[in-house]
Amino acid sequence: MSEEKAVNVPAQSAGATLTEDAAPGEVLLKVTGLQKHFPIKKGLLQRQVGAVRAVDGLDFEVRSGETLGVVGESGCGKSTMGRLITRLLEPTAGKIEFEGKDITHLGVSGMRPLRRDVQMIFQDPYSSLNPRHTIGTIIGAPFRLQGVEPEGGVKKEVQRLLSVVGLNPEHYNRYPHEFSGGQRQRIGIARALALNPKLVVADEPVSALDVSIQAQVVNLLDDLQAELGLTYVIIAHDLSVVRHVSDRIAVMYLGKIVELADRDQLYRTPMHPYTKALMSAVPIPDPRRRTAKSERILLKGDVPSPISPPSGCRFHTRCWKATEICRTTEPPLAELRPGQRVACHHPENFEDQQPQDTVLLSAAKEAAELVAEEVLAESAETSAAVAAEIAKDSAEAAGAPESPEVSKTSGVSKTSAVSKTSGVSEVSKVSEDSGDSKGSGASEDPAGSTDK
Ligand SMILES: Nc1ncnc2c1ncn2[C@@H]1O[C@H](COP(=O)(O)OP(=O)(O)OP(=O)(O)O)[C@@H](O)[C@H]1O
């Protein structure tokens, strides 16, 4: 966290300032129904036999000056989304608007101005820099490609950019292998900043780096945003990195956004069960929440294939709250609270969206039984104690004969009430009672770990 926070950012050179800035808070990028299906071809004739539905209908917007964090497990389509919005991939369907202009299918010449405004930082600082080029050539490439001559020349501008990202401007002629991972990522950042972009999409910008270096690069991105008024989309596979930098966070699962909310709201009261499961995997530094270990939610089963995603809600095969409606009907991404959009029939921290439908799917029943057994045992104990008390009282008051009957009836009825009818209701009760800190049946899982 220490590190040279001093981001020496001089005024942007005239040559690099190509477009006017959008007012902070205005929608810079708007994505509607965005899809990318990669065809699967087979045989000599290369006939299409299916498709990988990597991104399958995304709706979101990015406002000027904000950082939108995008999280989700490996393979959920984050990088594909990043490549679509930077127009490195052609979408299968949907619409992408940048500053109100439809850029979904722009051709090469139409894309030229956009290439300056939208830049990408890649995950792997080792493979994303050409080892045979000096860093001067690498960072200067965008100027040559765009035919831009910065004031004072390319070399001077590149040296300025090197100092902006905390590198020695004298190292202009060195090669990528002479730099460490963190320094290489700084070179990647300098290259992305060369043309003074408006939107920077960073795909796992720190996940290839040592933990100690991650904080430095995250801080650098933070500082650059403050100094240059940049807008970021930062992709990560866990919540701890995006938590630090994001204003809003989109949680993706199998090609879809399942929850999109302000950062604090998402951490305080996650509404989608998947968000809750992801969060339970993040170590919580707050000592007041030491009990966090016992709150972990174990997601059961593997991530389904994006070639044939589950019907209805895609998370239903792993969700401990799934009911019949989850299997048949896809929940829309709806704004359930101001600033919090969720795609779930039975969201957490909220009144049930489908109270009429409470029959849990078999996957959910498994988790439910874990809780029910405990509740059952406790309840049986209480019943027995109460029955014994009643028996004792009755015996004292009216003589011995009636008491055993009373004790039997009350014991049986209480126990069966819990075991038969409340397999479902007890689970929902437990999860309600537990507020935002406890999950549900699945949180009771003794394994205490999560496969994110
Ligand atoms: N060019 C491609 N052709 C076919 N399938 C692809 C292609 N690129 C990505 N996919 C598939 O699309 C899905 C989403 O991939 P993507 O790389 O976007 O996921 P991701 O969320 O970035 O994962 P990770 O966290 O591992 O980087 C995966 O199933 C992947 O195998």
Ligand code: SF4
């Ligand atoms: S409760 Fe239903 S809709 Fe909500 S995440 Fe679980 S399976 Fe999906």
Ligand SMILES: [Mg+2]
């Ligand atoms: Mg990726």
